[in-house]
Amino acid sequence: xxxxxxxxxxxxxxxxxxxxxAGCSTxxxxxxxxxxxxxxxxxxxxxxxxxxxxxxxxxxxxxRSLLGWPRFGSARPNATHHALAALEAQGSxxxxxxxxxxxxxxxxGSRQVIDLHGRLDRVRCMGCEARTDxxxxxxxxxxxxxGWERMQAGIxxxxxxxxxxxxxxxxxxxxSQCGGVLKPDVVFFGESVPRERVEAVxxxxxxxxxxxxxxxxxxxxxxxxxxxxxxxxxxxVAALNRGRTRADELLSLKVEADCAQALAFLLDxxxxxxxxxx
Numbered sequence: 529x530x531x532x533x534x535x536x537x538x539x540x541x542x543x544x545x546x547x548x549x550a551g552c553s554t555x556x557x558x559x560x561x562x563x564x565x566x567x568x569x570x571x572x573x574x575x576x577x578x579x580x581x582x583x584x585x586x587x588x589x590x591x592r593s594l595l596g597w598p599r600f601g602s603a604r605p606n607a608t609h610h611a612l613a614a615l616e617a618q619g620s621x622x623x624x625x626x627x628x629x630x631x632x633x634x635x636x637g638s639r640q641v642i643d644l645h646g647r648l649d650r651v652r653c654m655g656c657e658a659r660t661d662x663x664x665x666x667x668x669x670x671x672x673x674x675g676w677e678r679m680q681a682g683i684x685x686x687x688x689x690x691x692x693x694x695x696x697x698x699x700x701x702x703x704s705q706c707g708g709v710l711k712p713d714v715v716f717f718g719e720s721v722p723r724e725r726v727e728a729v730x731x732x733x734x735x736x737x738x739x740x741x742x743x744x745x746x747x748x749x750x751x752x753x754x755x756x757x758x759x760x761x762x763x764x765v766a767a768l769n770r771g772r773t774r775a776d777e778l779l780s781l782k783v784e785a786d787c788a789q790a791l792a793f794l795l796d797x798x799x800x801x802x803x804x805x806x
Contacts (some may be wrong), residue, residue, distance in 0.1 A: 531790055537766045537781050538615070541738035541765040543622040545729075545758070546612060547751060549744025550685065551769060551787055553628055555597065556605035576719035579711060580654065584695065586709070591698040592689040593712070594669045594676055600630065600648065600687035601663060608743065609636035611791035616640060621786070623732035624804075627744060627751050629686055629714045642729060644721060645751060646714035648687050655708025665701075665710065672699040686714075697772045717802075721750050733757055743765040743787050746774040 534644050538544070550560035578585045605613075613636040615621055624641045626633055629648040642749035651665045670677055676698065681800075703710055715721050733739075739758040744767075746752040755775040758765050766781035767773050768790050776782065783790055 530785060534766065534768060534783045535793055536766070537738070538620065538740065541740075541764070542620050543735060543737040544615070544620055544755070545622050545733055545736040545739045546615070546624045546742060547739065547740045547744060547745070547746075547754060548612070548624065548626045548628060549751065549769075550628060551743025552608045552612075552626075553603070553606070553630055553632055554744075555608065555788060556603045556630070556632055557683070558603055558630060559683060568580065570773075573688070573717055576716035578718075579716060580709065583700075586700050587698045590669060591673070591676060591693075591695050592681065592684075592701050594666065594673065594690050595679060595681045596684060596687040596689035597662065597666050597692060597698040599683055601666075603630060603632060605632045605636035607788035607795065608791060609633055609638070609787070612742065613637035613792040614794045615791075617732065622736040623729070623753055625729055625732075625751075625754065627748065629712075642725060643713075644725065644729070644730075646712075648714055649711050651710050651711035653703035653705055653706060653708045654711055655703060656706040658703060659713060660704075662712070668701045668704075672701055687712075692796065698757050715750070719772055729754060730773040733761065736763060738763050739765045741773065741775070742764065742791075743769055745769060745772065 546580055554560050574585060574589050576578055579589060609632050612624060616638050621640055624633055624638050626641060629645050631647055631649055645702050649662045651660050651662055679691065684690050702708060739755060744751060746755055752774045755765055755778055759778040764780040765778050767779050768783045768786050
């Protein structure tokens with residue numbers, strides 16, 4: 529069975545580089561972007577160049593974020609996050625590299641984590657580089673736009689909301705220190721992952737003995753390149769993901785199953801033994 533093969537793969541390799549994607553967080557109420565064929569389920573996320581160049585794009589982004597943030601910010605780790613934290617606690621994780629921006633791996637107890645695409649719980653000034661809490665910026669958005677919080681919108685990935693309306697009256701506060709443009713502290717499409725972050729991952733990859741992909745189609749090159757690097761280094765690569773991945777031809781093991789169910793044995797192993805019967 530595939531589940532048994534996945535368990536054997538994890539047990540056999542004691543220095544795993546684990547790469548995770550949106551499929552890890554769907555059970556926490558955060559939608560994913562792609563279908564089982566790796567195609568977009570909805571329009572692509574905002575582009576970095578558009579966000580920086582067009583005030584209207586920033587208005588649309590932050591108005592939708594105002595509505596999407598409360599649900600995203602209150603999301604909690606699910607069984608997949610806890611299973612991977614248990615795997616780290618067993619000493620088998622060289623690095624957990626996540627493409628997610630929700631910090632749910634850290635909330636579940638994982639410590640050896642690199643947030644490849646940044647973190648949505650912080651806001652970055654593109655002028656002076658100051659970072660502030662997204663929760664604090666939420667209050668500034670609410671104060672500047674009374675009544676917007678009552679608008680009805682569907683949930684979308686990564687704190688976005690499905691809302692189409694006239695955004696021209698939405699006010700976007702600037703940096704409280706320099707007045708600069710504020711952007712979530714995440715890597716947008718069209719933006720590069722910081723070089724030092726990429727180099728840190730490659731350093732960990734050199735010390736790993738295998739790579740495990742969990743809940744990611746790897747359609748975005750920023751994550752896929754590490755599967756390529758692992759394969760070039762001769763490391764076995766396994767993937768736990770429903771549907772096609774960009775790295776299918778590189779895989780030594782592919783398991784198409786629910787992430788939480790396939791990794792449940794890690795939580796069983798972490799559970800304390802029952803008391804002995806007297």
